[in-house]
Amino acid sequence: MRLIGRTSITRRLALLFVTASSAVLLALGFVIATSVEKHFEQQDMEVLSGKMELARHALKTFKSQDDLDRISQLLDNSLVGHHGLELIVFGPNHALLYATPNANFPFDMMAARAAQSPHRPMTWLLGDQTYRGIAAELPTGISERSRVVVAVALDIAHHQAFMRSFQQTLWFFVAGAALLTGLLGWLIARRGLAPLRAMREQAQVVTAQQLSHRLQVETVPVELAELAQSLNDMLARLEDAFHRISDFSSDIAHELRTPVSNLMTQTQVVLSRARDADEYRSILESNAEEFERMARMISDMLLLAKADNGLVVPSRETLHVAAEVLALFDYYDAGAEERGLGLSVEGDGEVSADRLMLRRALGNLLSNAVRHSTAHTTVRVRVHTDQDAVSIGMENTGDGIAQEHLERVFDRFFRVDPSRQRSTEGTGLGLAITKSIVVAHGGTITVASIGKVTTFTIRLPRVP
Numbered sequence: 001m002r003l004i005g006r007t008s009i010t011r012r013l014a015l016l017f018v019t020a021s022s023a024v025l026l027a028l029g030f031v032i033a034t035s036v037e038k039h040f041e042q043q044d045m046e047v048l049s050g051k052m053e054l055a056r057h058a059l060k061t062f063k064s065q066d067d068l069d070r071i072s073q074l075l076d077n078s079l080v081g082h083h084g085l086e087l088i089v090f091g092p093n094h095a096l097l098y099a100t101p102n103a104n105f106p107f108d109m110m111a112a113r114a115a116q117s118p119h120r121p122m123t124w125l126l127g128d129q130t131y132r133g134i135a136a137e138l139p140t141g142i143s144e145r146s147r148v149v150v151a152v153a154l155d156i157a158h159h160q161a162f163m164r165s166f167q168q169t170l171w172f173f174v175a176g177a178a179l180l181t182g183l184l185g186w187l188i189a190r191r192g193l194a195p196l197r198a199m200r201e202q203a204q205v206v207t208a209q210q211l212s213h214r215l216q217v218e219t220v221p222v223e224l225a226e227l228a229q230s231l232n233d234m235l236a237r238l239e240d241a242f243h244r245i246s247d248f249s250s251d252i253a254h255e256l257r258t259p260v261s262n263l264m265t266q267t268q269v270v271l272s273r274a275r276d277a278d279e280y281r282s283i284l285e286s287n288a289e290e291f292e293r294m295a296r297m298i299s300d301m302l303l304l305a306k307a308d309n310g311l312v313v314p315s316r317e318t319l320h321v322a323a324e325v326l327a328l329f330d331y332y333d334a335g336a337e338e339r340g341l342g343l344s345v346e347g348d349g350e351v352s353a354d355r356l357m358l359r360r361a362l363g364n365l366l367s368n369a370v371r372h373s374t375a376h377t378t379v380r381v382r383v384h385t386d387q388d389a390v391s392i393g394m395e396n397t398g399d400g401i402a403q404e405h406l407e408r409v410f411d412r413f414f415r416v417d418p419s420r421q422r423s424t425e426g427t428g429l430g431l432a433i434t435k436s437i438v439v440a441h442g443g444t445i446t447v448a449s450i451g452k453v454t455t456f457t458i459r460l461p462r463v464p
Helices: 008-060 065-069 070-078 107-116 157-192 194-204 222-271 276-307 321-338 355-372 431-440
Strands: 084-091 095-100 120-126 131-140 148-156 317-320 342-346 350-353 378-385 391-398 443-449 452-462
Touching: 008 070, 008 084, 008 131, 008 148, 070 084, 070 095, 070 276, 084 107, 107 131, 107 148, 120 276, 131 157, 148 391, 194 222, 194 321, 222 452, 276 431, 317 321, 317 355, 321 342, 321 355, 321 378, 321 391, 350 355, 350 452, 355 378, 355 391, 355 431
Parallel strands: 342 378
Antiparallel strands: 084 095, 084 148, 120 131, 131 148, 317 350, 378 391, 391 452, 443 452
16 A cells, blocks of 8 residues: 555556556457457358258158158258358267268257257367357158257358457557557656646745745646645745744844843943942842843743643633623722723623633733723723623723734734833733633634724623
8 A cells, every 4th residue: 555655646647547448448359359259150140040941941842761861962962162061960760861071960969959949059169170050850741750950060260260360469459559558648647747746846946935935826727726726825824924933033032132131231330330238229129120021021922832832721610701800990990090090891791711811811901901091081891792702892092003003913012102112011912912812712802993992802702
């Protein structure tokens, strides 16, 4: 099986061509040979039947035993000019009444054939000669009980020679045709598979530096168009994933390089001269904040890496969304009051989710809403349950998000305002983590921004 599996398609198609054409030619040869043999048999039967009728007619004219003595003369005259035709007549007492020179046919076989299936052709071998003949028990004109066995046969050596020659020619023709078909099949298969080789050559161009290369779907046959399109789709996904990984790595390096550089610079400056204890404590507190931010970023990146590999498995329990939102309000209430923001929740619904993960996802949205809301406005959370899911909409009024940024707000390290790149308020991974948590729970998250109103909507499967 392994050897067959490694056989090329071209070779397989060529072998199939050879097998199919050989089978067709053999079947055709068998039909032709059978037809020719049947034709010879019909020709022989016309002659044999004619001579049998002649013998029948002659025997009816015999009225006495003396007439039987004249049978040799009568049959000799009727067989003049029929070369290869043999005739033998056995009398009532197995007596041989007449026989052509080569008709040494055994009486038992002739009598048995005449009794079982008269006038039906049979073939037998006598010496080195093969005969086809018929035998019948015929009445004479002497009396109803006076019957004789008559057998008439033809030497079919010339027919057999013709059939042997025909079959030999047929075998040579089949063998030659099989070889020719195999060669033509190999050429046809090779030419037919040329588009696959072209696709292979195009695919070889694709490298990590040229993931944008695509197969030319319009130049391949219809049967391969879907395959080419699937490969192009796969390349598009790989290109997108590669760019995401590249951007992610670049963002990680950028995000970590700045705080590490600051820590090194600050440490070198501090060590440049002796300082008092309060100054050292202040610097260490500042460094601790930076370390804490870096640790939070690394933890978030590990969570996202697990989510990308499907390793985030929620520990589910039935939760009331409104209760979880109200619990978060207690945490963010102080910050909201400082800016005169109102927090409200409307509606409720039950979901099967991991409590900590759900709170983290909702907390990220609420944190962003509080942070980017205009003072003295209200952050509204609307919970709605429909037939399939629980919808959680978080709405705030602020600067809004430009339409061109909506598709990227869930990207890692993406910030709508680049001036907040080094903001201490977040790591730029909050919305990406929120999306990963929602996806891990089998839900979806979308964002819409109309005017100054921005709404994030989470849809989670409802509890059955």
